[in-house]
Amino acid sequence: MSEHEPGSEPVHGQVETDDEEDKAGKGAALWTYIAPLITFVLIIGIWYLISYGRMDAVRRRTALPAPHTVFEDGLLVWEDRKGLKPILEALLVTSRVALIGLGISIAIGVLLAVVMNTAKWAERSIFPYAVIIQVTPILALVPLIRNWYGFGISARVVVCVLIAIFPVITNTLFGLQSAKEGHHDLFTLHHANWLTRLWRLEMPGAMPAFLTGMRIAAGGCVIGAVVGDFFFRQGEIGLGRLIDNYQKDTRIPELFTATIVACLFGIAIFLIVGWISNRTLKHWHESARNYT
């Protein structure tokens, strides 16, 4: 999905003089939208070329249907068990899992980071296990999770949390520890207690790093929700299982549609978190510019 490259298009060097800066600004803004659009059209073109140029009718149905077929059979059909409707219903299930997972990851992750920030021994005793959670292949944990949590929403949320919590912990901890010594001295001189220091200095100072962690975690949660759904082949149908089913039934246009919807959902989450990030940091942090 190449439609959303954030404003890094090569539009410099056209106009140098001051009085034409305004024009260049407008041109740059226009290019931000036009450039990815051109890429999009190119991709669709190549898609058509391969679909019609390299495949016979059967393979075109089972491997790579033309874009308009995906559009007609997947996006335009709205029936109980066909087309877009079941896909959007599955999206609802998946997004609920992803958002709950993200919420829990943030809550527990920030809490752990705060605990680890209070004492070196706390950090030493927790950090190795956070790493272990991060490096253990999630697939290896699926049987256990199934035993403990069954097939319902909680099992899928657990998968999300296992994927997403590490970036929240590490980034938040890094942020909390990045308060400068001068600032700590200032707070010490004015008799600030532990809570005041955390609330007025360390937490706000940790925001940029925390938001970076949240952005990674949000992407992880979307993947976790789809993957978890894919593994636990029971319970409510989410996007992961729907994709699995369509693949088995060779309903390829709908398979494509479901995949695209999953992508769009990921992008939406990414953009929302980016927007929150940007709004929070726009006055003070360098990184805020990157999201505009």
Place this chain on the structure above:
Amino acid sequence: MGDVAPALKFERISKTFPDGTEALDGISFSVSMGEFVTIVGPSGCGKSTLLRIASGLLEPTSGRVEADRERIGYVFQDATLLDWRNVQNNVELLPQLHGFPKAERKRLASEAIELVGLQGFERHYPKSLSGGMKMRVSLARTLTLAPPLFLFDEPFAAVDEITRQRLNEETQALFQREGFAGLFITHSISEAVFMSTRVMVMSARPGRILSEHDVPFSYPRQADLRFDSKFGELCGEVSAALEGAHGSEDGHE
């Protein structure tokens, strides 16, 4: 000024760091309300260490400090503003830490902002301020508590010469108005002489007080005092004393 109880008093202060570095050796002097004392010395002579001891951030190895630390003023080398707070909220920080009610906080901050000439910049964030303006915000923040004891740790070292001179003029005006006890640390001799009632020259490590120089000029001091022949004479005197301050180790000034 023996008739006033000093706001800060050092008695035979020595400091040796755990790695064996002797930073200070037997420092004794005091600063009373209405006195502005500046310490000049080669870099690494322990000036900042002395200031940290005065503030209580650091304990001396031996000796005694008496200081009024309840609402201490400490201006750091760096402006140490909180990047996520605008000027107004940065200046309100200290009253906030001391639990002042919101209305009081606002009033104190507005007064302090006016004193350093930053009206109109209340909604600006540190990112958009110059180095000199950030330092002014830092000064304003310290002023909100009307500290009886005001410590300055080379606060103007990082700004350009013109800004520095203006900040010197503003600082001595603030001193004249507020009448606090000031202890200022610097490398710059003219900065020291321009603002102070007394200049102390400190030796290279371990830091000792080598000489004291009373500065007779009355306040308010005008910018052109720097071209006064007596001013130049005093600077020369301090400079000569400083020559002797560089021990066997060369302080590269």
